Amino acid sequence: MKIGELSKRSGCSIQTIRFYERKGLLSKPKRTQANYRSYDKTLLDELIFIKQCRSLDISMKEIETLIHNKNNPEQSCSSVNKLIDEHICQVNKKIKELSSLKLTLEQMAQSCDANKTIKECGILNELSH
Amino acid sequence: MKIGELSKRSGCSIQTIRFYERKGLLSKPKRTQANYRSYDKTLLDELIFIKQCRSLDISMKEIETLIHNKNNPEQSCSSVNKLIDEHICQVNKKIKELSSLKLTLEQMAQSCDANKTIKECGILNELSH
DNA sequence: ATAAAGTCTATACTTAGAATAGAGTCAAGA
DNA sequence: TCTTGACTCTATTCTAAGTATAGACTTTAT
Numbered sequence A, B: 001m002k003i004g005e006l007s008k009r010s011g012c013s014i015q016t017i018r019f020y021e022r023k024g025l026l027s028k029p030k031r032t033q034a035n036y037r038s039y040d041k042t043l044l045d046e047l048i049f050i051k052q053c054r055s056l057d058i059s060m061k062e063i064e065t066l067i068h069n070k071n072n073p074e075q076s077c078s079s080v081n082k083l084i085d086e087h088i089c090q091v092n093k094k095i096k097e098l099s100s101l102k103l104t105l106e107q108m109a110q111s112c113d114a115n116k117t118i119k120e121c122g123i124l125n126e127l128s129h
Numbered sequence C: 001a002t003a004a005a006g007t008c009t010a011t012a013c014t015t016a017g018a019a020t021a022g023a024g025t026c027a028a029g030a
Numbered sequence D: 001t002c003t004t005g006a007c008t009c010t011a012t013t014c015t016a017a018g019t020a021t022a023g024a025c026t027t028t029a030t
Helices: A003-010 A014-022 A041-055 A060-070 A078-110 A122-127 B003-010 B014-022 B041-055 B060-070 B078-110 B122-127
Strands: none
Touching: A003 A014, A003 A041, A014 A041, A041 A060, A041 B122, A060 A078, A060 B122, A078 A122, A078 B078, A078 B122, A122 B041, A122 B060, A122 B078, B003 B014, B003 B041, B014 B041, B041 B060, B060 B078, B078 B122
16 A cells, blocks of 8 residues: 555554654665555554554653563563653653642733733733742 | 843853843843943843733733733733733633643553553553554 | 863754655546 | 746755854953
């Protein structure tokens, strides 16, 4: 199949597919004699794996590690477990940061209402120190 | 004061200060005859305002709007209130996304333990479809 | 006088793509 | 057979918010 069909089947945009290839995440496909990329099921699966990882916000560098792991099926998967655990930690940390941010913003929002002038604005006032 | 002192007083790195100036967020300071930047209290306050906004994850584009507002002190501050409300919405949305992500990741982590081989790895298995 | 520390500009790098220009290719209809 | 539209190709530029570097210049301290 050509890149347009791969795009539809995977849900990745054509540019994104070429981008993953350029970055070395997705294997290079065969080419037709017109130099068009020609994909098979194996490459579709590779792409779906990448997409699934990205949807979990796993970085391209981490995906590279996971792919490397997949290519060594007899080794222990402890590093995969570790990677996911660390990723969960990062997500937790981000959630905490955002929750604290949210509180501050909500307090700030309460310090003003839309009927004041800029000069009297409680929000701008709080932002200035 | 020179840029190094401004950096220490504001907590922004020297590069970041120059970056904000280049982007038009921070006003251009006077220069000494050796072409060194020379800052006063007003510019320190400007920078602190920017830093405060950034710490709340307000984008540079939004900060530009806020600065524009500050320069028109007689106008209504309803647009400031609106900007903050929308920002809170974005933060809320992000928190929800991350919470859902967290759940998925934790379920995935439970589907495996570190004593398996890559071939049997529950995590990699789930990531493949 | 010299050395260290500070400052200057300009440029490249980061993430994960999205968007574009300009050229080449392919299939269907007139 | 010609043309038109859809598809693909590479290469380049852009995004956000900085960070890092090179090479030159200035100031400060000894």
